[in-house]
Amino acid sequence: LLAVTPANFQEQLDVIKRRYRPMSLQQLIQSIEEKRITPYSVAVTFDDGYRDNLLYGKPVLEQYAIPATVFITCGYVGKQDALWWDELEDIFLGRRKLPPSLHLALGGDSLQWQLEEAAASSEMLTHSIGWNILDPKDPTPRHKIYRYLVQALRRLPTEQRDSMLSDLRLWAGSEPNASENNRVLSPQEIVSLTNGGLLDVGSHTLTHPVLAVLSKESQQREIRDSKVCLEEIVGRAIASFAYPYGTRADYTRETSALVKASGYQCACSNYRDIVWSRSNTFQLPRVLVRNWNGELFEKRMEEWFHG
Ligand SMILES: [Zn+2]
Secondary structure (H helix, E strand, C coil), X not given: CCCCCHHHHHHXXXXXXXXXXXXXXXXXXXXXXXXXXXXXXXXXXXXXXXXXXXXXXXXXXXXXXXXXXXXXXXXXXXXXECCHHHHHHHHHHCCCCCCCEEEEEECCEEEEEECHHHHCHHHHHHHHCCCCCCCCCCCCHHHHHHHHHHHHHHCCCHHHHHXXXXXXXXXXXXXXXXXXCCCECCHHHHHHHHCCCCEEEEECCCCCCCXXXXXXXXXXXXXXXXXXXXXXXXXXXXCEXXXXXXXXXXXXXXXXXXXXXXXXXXXXXXXXXXCCCCCCCCCECCCCCCCCCHHHHHHHXXXXXXX
């Protein structure tokens, strides 16, 4: 659900180039501040900072000369660790054989699941093809546990989330390492990404928490330290921020105030709307693009602009 194939991405950029006015996030912010947004403006952003943004995204963006901003989860930079949701997916939906039962203490609750035949891997492969979390049915207990834990881990403060993941890793006999495409960009790769000036980077916190559940001090650390970390890598000021997950339940007014006070010029949310000249530049709406071909993408764009 988070990835677009290079071929579809190319078709999507082709639609943007033909029918819309691509601009950088900074240009869009400037036009909001001046209260004169050019009709059909589009700013492209990527969240999380996956390495494939450099490998497959940048060449196509350059081909079309379309600017973009990549929001990086800075705590993962320079590490081999998979982003936590990718690790959870690897544990439960990968081809690994798992123990027949799972016991976990989560908050005050003691949870217990039986995996039954689904503990064996061969069954899993056929069940997982084409399945995603938007599918209301869980074909096996592994899918059911995965669905439960994605929701539960998302709301945990980072330390508890990481300790839960490390328990699961021990239980499954798995490694935290990401595949080469799935890991977050390294410092040198961030520099390569921004070389040429078409792509910019922004912060997506250190550890990708739901900021709304953290103390003011922890939020501040996530917001400020990630800015400092990126500034050391690219050698200039970082102006933009994207709230992890980004729905209105994932951050608070206090969060937005902290982002502003930390010296950012704008912040992107993740609720569906287009940008207006009255839009709050510290809660910019965004639309989520799925793995659609050009035709489907063009249709969605029309709906977003005119629906
Ligand atoms: Zn994210």
